[in-house]
Amino acid sequence: MGGSSDTVNDAPTGSTSNSGTDFIREKVKSDMAAGRFGGRVQTRFPPEPNGYPHIGHAKAICLNFAVAAEFGGVCKLRFDDTNPETEDANFVDAIEDDIRWLGFEPSGEVVYASDYFEQLSAWAVDLIEAGLAYVDDQDAETISLNRGSFTEVGTDSPWRDRSAADNLDLFARMRSGEFAEGTRVLRARIDMAHENMQMRDPVLYRIRHAHHYRTGDSWHIYPTYDWAHGQSDAIEGVTHSLCTLEFDTHRQLYDWCLEHLDLPGDKPEQSEFARLNLTHTVTSKRKLRALVDGHLVDGWDDPRMPTLRAMRRRGYPPEAIRGFCSAIGVARVNGTHEIELLESFVRTHHNTNALRRMAVLNPLEVVIDNWPEGQVVELDAINNPEDESAGTRKVPFSGRLFIERDDFMIDPPKKFFRLAPGREVRLRAGFFITCTDYVTDADGEVVQLKCTYDPATQGGQAPDGRKVKATLHWVSAEHAVDASVALYRRLFTDSHPGADGGDPLDSVNPDSRSVLEGCKLEPVLADTPAGEVVQFERLGYFAHDLDQPDLWHRTVGLRDEWANIQKRQAKGANQAKG
Ligand code: ATP
Ligand code: MG
Numbered sequence: 001m002g003g004s005s006d007t008v009n010d011a012p013t014g015s016t017s018n019s020g021t022d023f024i025r026e027k028v029k030s031d032m033a034a035g036r037f038g039g040r041v042q043t044r045f046p047p048e049p050n051g052y053p054h055i056g057h058a059k060a061i062c063l064n065f066a067v068a069a070e071f072g073g074v075c076k077l078r079f080d081d082t083n084p085e086t087e088d089a090n091f092v093d094a095i096e097d098d099i100r101w102l103g104f105e106p107s108g109e110v111v112y113a114s115d116y117f118e119q120l121s122a123w124a125v126d127l128i129e130a131g132l133a134y135v136d137d138q139d140a141e142t143i144s145l146n147r148g149s150f151t152e153v154g155t156d157s158p159w160r161d162r163s164a165a166d167n168l169d170l171f172a173r174m175r176s177g178e179f180a181e182g183t184r185v186l187r188a189r190i191d192m193a194h195e196n197m198q199m200r201d202p203v204l205y206r207i208r209h210a211h212h213y214r215t216g217d218s219w220h221i222y223p224t225y226d227w228a229h230g231q232s233d234a235i236e237g238v239t240h241s242l243c244t245l246e247f248d249t250h251r252q253l254y255d256w257c258l259e260h261l262d263l264p265g266d267k268p269e270q271s272e273f274a275r276l277n278l279t280h281t282v283t284s285k286r287k288l289r290a291l292v293d294g295h296l297v298d299g300w301d302d303p304r305m306p307t308l309r310a311m312r313r314r315g316y317p318p319e320a321i322r323g324f325c326s327a328i329g330v331a332r333v334n335g336t337h338e339i340e341l342l343e344s345f346v347r348t349h350h351n352t353n354a355l356r357r358m359a360v361l362n363p364l365e366v367v368i369d370n371w372p373e374g375q376v377v378e379l380d381a382i383n384n385p386e387d388e389s390a391g392t393r394k395v396p397f398s399g400r401l402f403i404e405r406d407d408f409m410i411d412p413p414k415k416f417f418r419l420a421p422g423r424e425v426r427l428r429a430g431f432f433i434t435c436t437d438y439v440t441d442a443d444g445e446v447v448q449l450k451c452t453y454d455p456a457t458q459g460g461q462a463p464d465g466r467k468v469k470a471t472l473h474w475v476s477a478e479h480a481v482d483a484s485v486a487l488y489r490r491l492f493t494d495s496h497p498g499a500d501g502g503d504p505l506d507s508v509n510p511d512s513r514s515v516l517e518g519c520k521l522e523p524v525l526a527d528t529p530a531g532e533v534v535q536f537e538r539l540g541y542f543a544h545d546l547d548q549p550d551l552w553h554r555t556v557g558l559r560d561e562w563a564n565i566q567k568r569q570a571k572g573a574n575q576a577k578g
Helices: 023-033 055-070 089-102 113-129 140-145 164-175 225-236 245-259 285-293 308-314 318-328 339-353 523-527 561-577
Strands: 042-045 074-079 133-136 185-188 203-207 221-223 240-244 269-273 355-357 363-368 377-382 392-397 400-404 424-427 432-440 446-454 474-476 481-488 513-521 533-536 540-544 551-556
Touching (some): 023 055, 023 269, 055 074, 055 308, 074 089, 074 225, 113 185, 113 203, 140 185, 185 245, 203 225, 308 551, 363 513, 392 474
Parallel strands (some): 355 533
Antiparallel strands (some): 185 203, 203 221, 363 400, 400 474, 481 513, 540 551
16 A cells, blocks of 8 residues: 555644645646646546445545536546456445435446446457557466566566467457466567566456456456556546556556557546545555454444445544545645544534534433422523524423433542532533432442432522532433443554554454443434434534434544644644754
């Protein structure tokens, strides 16, 4: 993957759009000004349908769709489906679904590299006829060995000078399925001593007797990435073919192929940008698959995964992912972004939009001794202090409540201002209560608090002006909804998993999830739609599971860890200056 271990931290906090420019947009702008491509802009997102899109793909999706939109162009979704063994129609549907969820609509029909197989093979025949491609009978290992190295030139294949007629005959027979896999390939005939290793007679076609999810059993040869990609771009009329940095050495080959073909229109141009890497995250499909296959997570949509469907389940809004991708920008050098920055976009979004609710994760029973027997009062609670239009809701209050277990201490230290024997606190949207006594079980564990309430404090103020130092969240015991709540920590303990050359999976965090059972939620939460994110007051943002109504996932906590990182960095920079 070639990501450096330096962390890139040049993005502003909280901003959701970046009107700035970058080398790609500058290039598109100058091409348009010069009238190149007839002033047209066309990009594409070219996923291989062999896995689910992740946060790295989100960067490529945002870039391709945004550049097209900003310059009045089009962006197509093209499935780069040239590998029959690993591809699957389920991934096709999932990728389309994820792109739409992220907020983008592919221009026109969705297209497939496999639709171009006939044209690609006709072009291969053209190359053979022009003496620019040949069938090689060497096996893969020999071919690889004979490519040479950065310091040594390659060795010509003994089959390099086959006649065009022989090559045409053999290529046709490869296509019709006559030969076994691995016995022959079609190679471009460029230069085995080329300084760019990619140009040393690269393989264009391999024999595969495999079933393809779209073309069935009609093909026995499949084009390589290098042979399919640029030509697919050209067929569609792509102008700017944006791909990640690891393809920069392929650009020369991309251009070579296009130069030697009789193309319908302009030659597209490839530009490379840095892959997205995130701390505590892997963005290699192969490694993500290993997590799933090794049951280290529950599946591709497990909320700990960096896939878009996992983030959706976790409660990451598409706006936040787009805002993040826009803020980090596009650069030409690989780097790693802090996961806290992504989380800060998620938090900022929910802080503005999420409804406030009360939920008790570790319940401790509170009995209000002076509460009128059987009475229930419907209190008004504010839905979102950041958004007046969100209004208020009713929350039932009764003589038996739950509060958070760690909001009470028998013998509190100096800085603990919450509930303790003899102490008065405010209940959010409710009354002041005073703890008069507590009940313990045989192990000395507190199992119930006895309290009194002050009827004059409804709404949270005492008429005599007396103050309390803490406000607690709570739920009424008889009205509470039971739920399970999943809390998450980093999936990888290492901030740069695998950067030391080891297996990234070695740093998988065995404690990345804890599920709390028997949590108590305020009643309106039972009616919250699947997938909605609310703020559990004082606890963080939580997403209602997409399938299981009694399960919630912690999306992000309340504390702005990104701001803390920035403060630390500013301090470090100042110290370095001083
Ligand atoms: P592989 O090809 O190894 O299966 P991939 O992650 O490259 O994995 P593709 O489906 O080929 O998967 O990717 C589709 C597009 O997304 C490509 O253009 C690729 O360059 C881009 N992309 C993939 N990973 C990232 C990333 N981490 N950051 C930015 N763009 C990415
Ligand atoms: Mg790829």
